[in-house]
Amino acid sequence: MTAQPIHPQDPEWVPRNAEGIAGALTGERRMEFYRELLGAAPEEAEGVLRRWWCEAMLDTDPAGDRLTAAALDGTLSTTAVADIVRRRREAGLPVE
Incomplete structure (x- = not known):
């Protein structure tokens, strides 16, 4: 017996970049993402992208x-x- 993946599609259906994340979010959440990303210091931007990528993955998860x-x-x-x-x-x- 083999384990089956929870998601039969690509496990990262949201690209790990600002464009991919923004494309997966809608309305106010997309604007909140952009506000947070644009307001982040350079050393904080990676953390913002990681957090919002997780949010986008969950938002688009069936x-x-x-x-x-x-x-x-x-x-x-x-x-x-x-x-x-x-x-x-x-x-x-x-x-x-």
Whole structure:
């Protein structure tokens, strides 16, 4: 038996750049993204892009509403960061 991906399409259907993120957001959220990005200091811009990329991925995820509801209800399954770091190291993957 093999595990099936949650999303059969490309796991990064929102390009990791300002244009891709803005294209995935709508209306007021797109304007909020641009305001935050344009107001960020150069050393803060990468963090802004990362946060908003996550927002755009969730906004365009077919299961996004279910995940948001589970998070708000406290029923979303979680994993400790230490466990993820350990698994990545065991798999020989980079840990930043």
